[in-house]
Amino acid sequence: MQFTKLGAFISLFSLISASALTFTLGAQEKSCFYIFTEKPRTSVNFYFAVQSGGSFDVDYAIKNPKGVIIHSDEKQRQGDFMINADEVGEYEFCFANGMSTFAEKVVDFEIKFQDENDIYKAKMPVQPNSQxxxxxxxxxxxxxxxxxxxxxxxxxxxxxxxxxxxxxxxxxxxxxxxxxxxxxxxxxxxxxxxxxxxxxxxxxxxxxxxxx
The missing domain is CATH 1.20.5 (Single alpha-helices involved in coiled-coils or other helix-helix interfaces)
Known part of the structure; x- marks a missing residue:
């Protein structure tokens, strides 16, 4: 998984199953982050919460690799839900603070792959030819x-x-x-x-x- 903040183009995380980030969203500002899925029909758990600023709310939108909005809402304080990344490619997660004229927001968010064959999940070692x-x-x-x-x-x-x-x-x-x-x-x-x-x-x- 790889994140890039719009305007900065800096890779923050790479090749990990879950990533958490806290950032400041200025007044009238929009920040976007990206993940790249390598397999189709991947379930992605998305969590965010506004920690401080104004009325503790932001607008957000999630777009698939074709640029189609698959989930969005306005003036939300937090969210915890799962989306189905049916297509391989880059998914966009954007936060907007357009409703605030001067108040900046501090936002926590986390994106985690929910894969049935998750290699990062703890498992017992399998011995060869074992029953x-x-x-x-x-x-x-x-x-x-x-x-x-x-x-x-x-x-x-x-x-x-x-x-x-x-x-x-x-x-x-x-x-x-x-x-x-x-x-x-x-x-x-x-x-x-x-x-x-x-x-x-x-x-x-x-x-x-x-x-x-």
Missing amino acids: PNTHVEGMQTTIDNIDSQLDNLLKALQYYKTRNNRNQATVRSTESRIYYFSIFEVLLMVGMAFLQITIVQIFFKGSRKQLV
């Missing part, structure tokens, strides 16, 4: 279960990471609003006090003129 063994099959089943549980654990960690980052961003935003509101409140109180003093001075000046 089927119940114990070996049981150990392989245990390995598969551990692999599935680790995958579920990874997804849970990704979920908690996203929630933690968003909660921290919300806290920082709330603190900033309280700070500026407090400054505005102080200025308003000073302005009201100054206005009251001015009105009282005008009142007493008018009273003195009437007495004279």
Whole structure:
């Protein structure tokens, strides 16, 4: 698998079954990444989550090697789904932040091949001329279960990471609003006090003129 960011043309990962990346998407910016499938009918798991910025949402679109959009949506905070890469070639994954005029977004995403004959999946070594063994099959089943549980654990960690980052961003935003509101409140109180003093001075000046 190979990724290339549009505009930079830098290879980030090469020949791995799963790749995760965190990047910053500026306001009014669009970033695209690519994977190349070598076999038809490959299932690709696609996960992304907006960690911070604005309303924590982005637009995304996935195109096949012919340039046809096979999956897209707008203003999404996160997504975790599987697409069928039926054709061999380069698939395009694009993120857009066109709805934001000044807020940049931090996005995590991961793309993973789901292949039945995945060479990266943990398996028991096979001895030549060996006969089927119940114990070996049981150990392989245990390995598969551990692999599935680790995958579920990874997804849970990704979920908690996203929630933690968003909660921290919300806290920082709330603190900033309280700070500026407090400054505005102080200025308003000073302005009201100054206005009251001015009105009282005008009142007493008018009273003195009437007495004279």
